[in-house]
Amino acid sequence: MEMSRAGEARSKGESCTTWSALSSEGTASICSKSPQEIMALFGPHLTHREKLELAAMQEVWYFALYNKSEGCNNDGYDDQEQNYILFRHEHLRYRYEVLKKIGEGGQGQVIQCLDHKRNILVAIKILVSPSSSKHEIYQKMELQIALELQGEGSDEDFNVIKVLNIFHFRGHYCIVMELLKESLHEVIRNAGLRRLDMAMVKTYTRGILKFLRHINSRQIVHADIKPENVLVKDTVTGTVRITDFGTSFFVESQPMNVGGTLEYLAPELLLGYSLTCGVDMWALGCTVAELATGRELFRSNSHEDHLPRCIEILGMPPRYMVNGAPDRTQFFDHRGKMFCPGKKRVPGSFPLHKVLKSDDPEFVEFISSCLRVEPAQRPSSLLAQASKEKLKVVEEEETMVEELVEAELRQ
Known part of the structure; x- marks a missing residue:
């Protein structure tokens, strides 16, 4: 499944600037650039929200600059169903590069991404933005159970999907998992x-x-x-x-x-x-x-x-x-x-x-x-x-x- 046509156009057009410094071996690494340096390079093109995000970041592994989304919720980042509007090659939390959508449902979307910190492909489930406090409680239960079932050997011994990371980005809980075929x-x-x-x-x-x-x-x-x-x-x-x-x-x-x-x-x-x-x-x-x-x-x-x-x-x-x-x-x-x-x-x-x-x-x-x-x-x-x-x-x-x-x- 591909991104929206609008996302495809933005990923190819002048409205998008992608910056990622690669080492000689081709592994993704931009540790040489701090959030402050990226702010200095792209400051005029950043939204206020992006500037606040960068100011709170300790490290940046991947960065892609896009014009503000045109959604109807969450400062334009979300669609009518509270799903995050994705664009190919954009970043998630300044580390994961969005490649393609591989699943979706009423609770969110699953995206194949490149983790530029570890240089591996991963699957990220982006939950819908919670519409109420009760909805957020249910989402936190999902996160809690996903973590509760992790442990040394839980994937090999009990066939639990391996969760690699959990983070919150632009109003959405995100679960990073191993990518399976x-x-x-x-x-x-x-x-x-x-x-x-x-x-x-x-x-x-x-x-x-x-x-x-x-x-x-x-x-x-x-x-x-x-x-x-x-x-x-x-x-x-x-x-x-x-x-x-x-x-x-x-x-x-x-x-x-x-x-x-x-x-x-x-x-x-x-x-x-x-x-x-x-x-x-x-x-x-x-x-x-x-x-x-x-x-x-x-x-x-x-x-x-x-x-x-x-x-x-x-x-x-x-x-x-x-x-x-x-x-x-x-x-x-x-x-x-x-x-x-x-x-x-x-x-x-x-x-x-x-x-x-x-x-x-x-x-x-x-x-x-x-x-x-x-x-x-x-x-x-x-x-x-x-x-x-x-x-x-x-x-x-x-x-x-x-x-x-x-x-x-x-x-």
Whole structure:
């Protein structure tokens, strides 16, 4: 994905002056120029805000001078959706050179940049400018969790994306991460009709489970496990890294509104229950099914249609779950009959093994075990037993994947 046409024009026209002194080896370094020297060189072309930024900088590694942006927010730096307006080859915090956009969503944009201090390519997630104090709290939680999961060997041992730096620039929080080649979404798309080899599917599954086991021990819910958020570190070994903590939260401080992607949302979220790490297991089942089949497991038309679609494949959830759901009336009438907006969905009429098109009972059972619904709130007399059962399910799933992989390697 490229920058805007306006950005392209500015990067080539007279309205842009880029200055970067390179050493004889070609590595980026402008340590010989202090912020004060750059101020002296380009002072007449700087905005008041840029002058204040430079005055606060201790070092400058890369500098590109552009005319002021023409956005409608944040002194012209942001667009209507509070996204930072990017221009190719501009600087981020006088160190990172913007190269191209590689992803975007409701929470921000992901940019490929050159880190002129370390002379490496990195991925930087630029969050949208927070629209309220509550919005900023959510963003700070994302930063906190991203850092909480870092640690010596956390990338190698638990498949957490490596965070290299976090900074604040022109009203936006920015997360600098290692740059990886592709996501599992791209792997699925590139495989096309050939489908992925089941041995590689199992390898990817083990990698995601390793991550989920780690965050579960920290009482953290990722809340948006899906192929786009699983990045491939090594295409040969199938090593993965999990990224994007924009909807993640600590179980003990669950936000009022939890995000996520429709096709991977667990029923307990739709029904208004408090959430546990079980929603990540549900999303894992959806992700693994997609890896194996090449298509989304629950293709829903809307939020209102998603739960009926899940029930069409898995059958009705437990009666206590329907009766006790805080948002029960959005999906069921007073008799417990399911609303079906648009297409009529008959519970259990399209069973899981048919959707998966698989005759492998172990594979179908694995996906089924991931898709077991277990809300956090249920009758107190059953709560202790439910916790034990859920823990047993997670342990059995991890053992099952390991056994499947070992069996595959022996073949």
